[in-house]
Amino acid sequence: MDDVAASGAGFAGVTYSAFSGWADRPSQFAPMLEGELSCDIAVVGGGYAGMAAALRLAERGADVVLLESGFCGWGGSSRNAGYLSNALAGDPQLLRTLYARRLPALIRYADRAAHFTEELIGRLALDCDYEATGNVIAAVSPGQLRRTKRNAEILRGAGADVEFVEGRDFGLPATFLGGVFERAGGLLNPGKFALGLRDALLASGVRTHERTAVRAIEPQAPGAVVSTTGGRVRAERVVLATNAYSRDLAIAPRWLATPVWTSLVETEPLAPERLAATGWTRRVGIITPHTILENYRPTPRGTIMFGTRRLRTAPGALGAREPDDAVVADLVRGFHERFPSLGDVAPRRAWGGWIAMTSSLLPIAGEAAKNVFYAIGCNGHGLAQSPYLGTLLADRLAGDRTHEDLAAVWRTRPRFAPPVFSAPALHAAWTIDRVSDRFQRRRG
Numbered sequence: 001m002d003d004v005a006a007s008g009a010g011f012a013g014v015t016y017s018a019f020s021g022w023a024d025r026p027s028q029f030a031p032m033l034e035g036e037l038s039c040d041i042a043v044v045g046g047g048y049a050g051m052a053a054a055l056r057l058a059e060r061g062a063d064v065v066l067l068e069s070g071f072c073g074w075g076g077s078s079r080n081a082g083y084l085s086n087a088l089a090g091d092p093q094l095l096r097t098l099y100a101r102r103l104p105a106l107i108r109y110a111d112r113a114a115h116f117t118e119e120l121i122g123r124l125a126l127d128c129d130y131e132a133t134g135n136v137i138a139a140v141s142p143g144q145l146r147r148t149k150r151n152a153e154i155l156r157g158a159g160a161d162v163e164f165v166e167g168r169d170f171g172l173p174a175t176f177l178g179g180v181f182e183r184a185g186g187l188l189n190p191g192k193f194a195l196g197l198r199d200a201l202l203a204s205g206v207r208t209h210e211r212t213a214v215r216a217i218e219p220q221a222p223g224a225v226v227s228t229t230g231g232r233v234r235a236e237r238v239v240l241a242t243n244a245y246s247r248d249l250a251i252a253p254r255w256l257a258t259p260v261w262t263s264l265v266e267t268e269p270l271a272p273e274r275l276a277a278t279g280w281t282r283r284v285g286i287i288t289p290h291t292i293l294e295n296y297r298p299t300p301r302g303t304i305m306f307g308t309r310r311l312r313t314a315p316g317a318l319g320a321r322e323p324d325d326a327v328v329a330d331l332v333r334g335f336h337e338r339f340p341s342l343g344d345v346a347p348r349r350a351w352g353g354w355i356a357m358t359s360s361l362l363p364i365a366g367e368a369a370k371n372v373f374y375a376i377g378c379n380g381h382g383l384a385q386s387p388y389l390g391t392l393l394a395d396r397l398a399g400d401r402t403h404e405d406l407a408a409v410w411r412t413r414p415r416f417a418p419p420v421f422s423a424p425a426l427h428a429a430w431t432i433d434r435v436s437d438r439f440q441r442r443r444g
């Protein structure tokens with residue numbers, strides 16, 4: 001959490017933040033770990049996955065210690081765009097090619113994840129501005145429209161709760177021609193959601209230690225020893241819920257996931273009539289089917305938030321970071337292209353965070369070493385999936401048989417393909433998207 005104070009003005013006067021634009025940092029933290037503890041299960045990482053796993057384990061009667069290097073919710077969990085989606089990452093046609101047999105089970109997992117997280121919001125009475133609007137993967141060109149039509153068929157064929165919709169009839173802004181409407185899920189404030197989960201965690205029986213970075217985990221019969229800067233925890237079992245940060249830990253399997261930096265920009269507030277004048281009459285989150293997606297959503301504070309489009313990687317440990325000018329400038333350019341009538345609406349704030357991309361494009365859970373388990377890598381779709389994955393893993397550790405949805409993403413061996421999300425590959429993907437945009441503009 002060495003970036004707490006970082007923030008500043010960047011491209012076109014946009015204020016950059018090294019945390020999230022959705023919520024303020026908590027004013028008080030759970031105590032750092034000092035000295036030695038023992039417990040049934042140690043959870044490393046207090047994002048959605050870790051908090052959900054710890055809460056479930058405590059509910060099931062386990063003695064749980066959660067260790068978080070910043071504060072719970074500090075990672076992607078409080079920073080994301082707030083799309084609660086029932087989709088998997090990746091183009092459906094590619095997924096069908098790669099996982100023909102597994103696709104229905106994966107789609108069922110993703111759909112149940114969205115419903116699970118919706119129920120969690122209700123069960124814990126989390127005030128996070130949740131709107132059950134669904135989301136649309138919306139095309140900006142005739143070519144993308146044909147692709148989304150085909151994708152809707154592929155997804156429906158595999159059991160997904162989606163339908164193809166025409167843009168204007170459905171209430172999308174004029175630039176968006178139509179696409180795949182995901183009926184489940186919607187939009188929320190992820191900062192409030194993450195910090196609400198944190199409140200539930202701190203009020204539970206879980207012994208939570210914040211500002212406590214785990215440095216090493218060593219399997220030691222009959223369990224494992226977790227070493228932090230100021231102490232040690234002896235646990236029967238350990239859950240790694242460290243997501244994009246996993247590669248900083250030697251025990252994490254090689255090539256588990258690639259950390260990818262994702263950025264968001266938020267505009268100044270604008271009058272609802274201006275939004276309606278773009279054709280955006282239905283309050284719904286929009287995601288484009290580019291190689292690297294673009295996302296546009298209204299917020300309850302009357303602003304528009306947009307992001308992704310251009311991704312970054314970084315070698316070594318993941319430290320303090322703000323969005324960079326080139327990415328913010330490109331995002332603003334994209335916003336003006338998609339919303340030509342809003343050229344005068346000023347971008348005000350920007351931030352970003354690390355997501356964990358897996359080479360398989362699938363979320364993963366498994367056993368990294370004896371008694372050390374992991375649940376990570378929702379490829380930018382963890383708002384729904386990470387709490388679900390954490391809970392399913394907790395149920396397994398509490399003695400249940402492996403749930404079919406956990407089985408759908410379970411890795412029997414901790415072996416992974418080399419990373420595909422290198423800096424050149426991400427740059428190439430961005431270039432392809434821009435070339436195809438230019439081509440479509442010329443044809444249009």
Ligand SMILES: Cc1cc2nc3c(=O)[nH]c(=O)nc-3n(C[C@H](O)[C@H](O)[C@H](O)COP(=O)(O)OP(=O)(O)OC[C@H]3O[C@@H](n4cnc5c(N)ncnc54)[C@H](O)[C@@H]3O)c2cc1C
Nearest residue numbers: 045047048049069075077080081083214243353381382383
């Ligand atoms: C900008 C952005 C936009 C996104 N938009 C969406 C979206 O709209 N919809 C969606 O579904 N998903 C989205 N995501 C992805 C989503 O936020 C993540 O998939 C999800 O938050 C992952 O949760 P997690 O608990 O696995 O990881 P994280 O929230 O990253 O939590 C991991 C935690 O582990 C802690 N940690 C790591 N290493 C250690 C260590 N050694 N010791 C102690 N603690 C450690 C970290 O501090 C962190 O708090 C987005 C992500 C970003 C960054």
